[in-house]
Amino acid sequence: MHIIVLVKQVPATDNVRMDEKTGTMIRAGSDSVVNPTDENAVTEAVRLKKEAGATVTALSMGPEAASRALREAYAMGVDRCVLLSGRAFAGSDTIATARALAAAVRKAGPVDLVLAGERATDGETGQTGPMVGALLGLPVITYAQKLVLGEGGLEVERLVEGGFERMACPLPALVTVVKGINHPVVPSLHLKLRAKKLDIPQWGAADLEVPAGELGLNGSPTRVARIFSPKLSRNTVWYRENGGHDGLTALADWLTGEGLI
Numbered sequence: 001m002h003i004i005v006l007v008k009q010v011p012a013t014d015n016v017r018m019d020e021k022t023g024t025m026i027r028a029g030s031d032s033v034v035n036p037t038d039e040n041a042v043t044e045a046v047r048l049k050k051e052a053g054a055t056v057t058a059l060s061m062g063p064e065a066a067s068r069a070l071r072e073a074y075a076m077g078v079d080r081c082v083l084l085s086g087r088a089f090a091g092s093d094t095i096a097t098a099r100a101l102a103a104a105v106r107k108a109g110p111v112d113l114v115l116a117g118e119r120a121t122d123g124e125t126g127q128t129g130p131m132v133g134a135l136l137g138l139p140v141i142t143y144a145q146k147l148v149l150g151e152g153g154l155e156v157e158r159l160v161e162g163g164f165e166r167m168a169c170p171l172p173a174l175v176t177v178v179k180g181i182n183h184p185v186v187p188s189l190h191l192k193l194r195a196k197k198l199d200i201p202q203w204g205a206a207d208l209e210v211p212a213g214e215l216g217l218n219g220s221p222t223r224v225a226r227i228f229s230p231k232l233s234r235n236t237v238w239y240r241e242n243g244g245h246d247g248l249t250a251l252a253d254w255l256t257g258e259g260l261i
């Protein structure tokens, strides 16, 4: 069994800063980490590796520095890592990113299961995993909170508002996982040391069977028209309680009028 986990390196903060002029993310000055739900996806892959004897490949697209995220995945227990890197990928939106990742999965395959995080903490679209699955023609299940390998394929509990759905699908498939699926495995010291010396293969656009016009900025139909921080304004009104509860009554009337209670 071969499992490929998609691992994205993201800024180590939820407070992503954007350059309002260029519409791009300001990455300088912020540390990078493995996207939190990708740690859960890696942990799930490593669990299935132990359970079903799978081989696990971690795949990331990003600048050379993204190899750090792959080294962390290796220290968590994946068997091999591949980094997609090069100028041809720069400026990719979600569909161009998904095309590159899907082509790399095809090249690294055959694959039985592709795992991804529910969404990345920087871009936060949650589109990449399902797009990769669609491009590969695989069944896709999103928001998995439990995965069980069965005789005929996968049984999945899928988180939905107010509960969960139980689903089954044949393999190969692509599944995105939520944070609650597990506690991320703690990297072992032994693997951390090996990860430091790990030779990570780098694939560029020439290694993938994707027309050049479908990658990077040229292959990205998304245009960022404008980016800005919303300005929040506050109007404070004081309701004072004077012993006769006038203030409280007025506050309750206001909350009722606004439909808040």
Ligand SMILES: Cc1cc2nc3c(=O)[nH]c(=O)nc-3n(C[C@H](O)[C@H](O)[C@H](O)COP(=O)(O)OP(=O)(O)OC[C@H]3O[C@@H](n4cnc5c(N)ncnc54)[C@H](O)[C@@H]3O)c2cc1C
Pocket: 006, 007, 008, 009, 035, 037, 038, 059, 060, 061, 062, 089, 090, 091, 092, 093, 094, 095, 097, 098, 101, 115, 116, 117, 118, 119, 120, 121, 122, 123, 124, 125, 126, 127, 128, 129, 220, 222, 223, 224
């Ligand atoms: C016009 C435009 C230009 C952009 N230019 C750049 C750029 O030059 N450089 C840049 O870094 N970003 C760029 N981005 C952002 C980039 O498109 C997104 O980061 C990327 O498509 C992933 O989307 P997301 O962050 O919403 O991830 P989500 O879809 O929320 O991520 C879900 C899951 O998909 C997987 N995943 C997502 N991205 C990757 C990845 N790169 N490698 C491996 N797995 C992944 C992970 O498992 C992740 O948990 C650009 C975006 C736009 C709209």
